[in-house]
Amino acid sequence: MRPLIGISCCQKPFGIFATPNHAASDTYIRAVRGPVAGTPVLLPAAGEDLSSELLPHLDGLILTGSRSNVWPGHYEGPPHAEGTPEDLQRDATTLPLIRAAIAAGVPLLAICRGMQELNVALGGSLDQRIQDLPGRMDHSTPSDQPVPRVRTGKAHAVRIESAGALAGAITAESRRAARLAVNSLHNQGVQRLAPRLVAEAWAPDGTIEAVRVEGAHAFALGVQWHPEYDWERDIDSRAIFEAFGRAAAAHRAARSGALAQAAE
Numbered sequence: 001m002r003p004l005i006g007i008s009c010c011q012k013p014f015g016i017f018a019t020p021n022h023a024a025s026d027t028y029i030r031a032v033r034g035p036v037a038g039t040p041v042l043l044p045a046a047g048e049d050l051s052s053e054l055l056p057h058l059d060g061l062i063l064t065g066s067r068s069n070v071w072p073g074h075y076e077g078p079p080h081a082e083g084t085p086e087d088l089q090r091d092a093t094t095l096p097l098i099r100a101a102i103a104a105g106v107p108l109l110a111i112c113r114g115m116q117e118l119n120v121a122l123g124g125s126l127d128q129r130i131q132d133l134p135g136r137m138d139h140s141t142p143s144d145q146p147v148p149r150v151r152t153g154k155a156h157a158v159r160i161e162s163a164g165a166l167a168g169a170i171t172a173e174s175r176r177a178a179r180l181a182v183n184s185l186h187n188q189g190v191q192r193l194a195p196r197l198v199a200e201a202w203a204p205d206g207t208i209e210a211v212r213v214e215g216a217h218a219f220a221l222g223v224q225w226h227p228e229y230d231w232e233r234d235i236d237s238r239a240i241f242e243a244f245g246r247a248a249a250a251h252r253a254a255r256s257g258a259l260a261q262a263a264e
């Protein structure tokens, strides 16, 4: 049996009546069916803590990227600029789910907005527009490039902590180089790092690009870039998903063993 991988959804208006729906990009589904070797399960932005109902059935959790942003009230930040997209229902679902998944030892891979949620869920804060800060790069989606290029192209390099969880997940060649080239589609980023998080990768301007959860019982990694866009061409993106998949498969085996023991 493949491990069950929860994928966080956003609440988005669909159709002529702009009816709220729950959605995640197909790129996450394909990554789970491919290098993760799991079964994807979409988790709705239900607006409430579903941890106790969901986590006993999940072997891994992917916190997805999104144009929307974590509500600043969750980290005592200033209100967003007018028109900045938010998703309060998603926040209300993912922030407690992240804390519970870490406590329960459910493997977790947090991507872009997901890494920002991880930082906020554990007590950190966010800068809302990195590009406006002195000495910082513009990490956002360039408006002058075709979208496919932005997603599958490389925007900048990141320096990697050579003895961390990310280094253990990527290829030996990139580990030795302590460097990766990544895409970049974000305005926000880590301001105050949460107490339990350890920074593991940095952009040239110092922006934190990857974190691990210190003392986590299982795989617990966040990345600010999007490996789901280019894992079919980028061996390190693929390796990150494969490492997460191995952790989810181990969780599945342990969970199956526990279920079998309980049935005796």
Ligand SMILES: N[C@@H](CCC(=O)NCCCC(=O)O)C(=O)O
Binding pocket: 064, 065, 066, 067, 068, 069, 111, 112, 113, 114, 141, 185, 186, 187, 188, 189
């Ligand atoms: N909104 C946050 C997080 C950015 C993010 O997750 N980007 C992915 C957008 C989805 C896409 O365009 O493919 C921020 O701006 O920092």
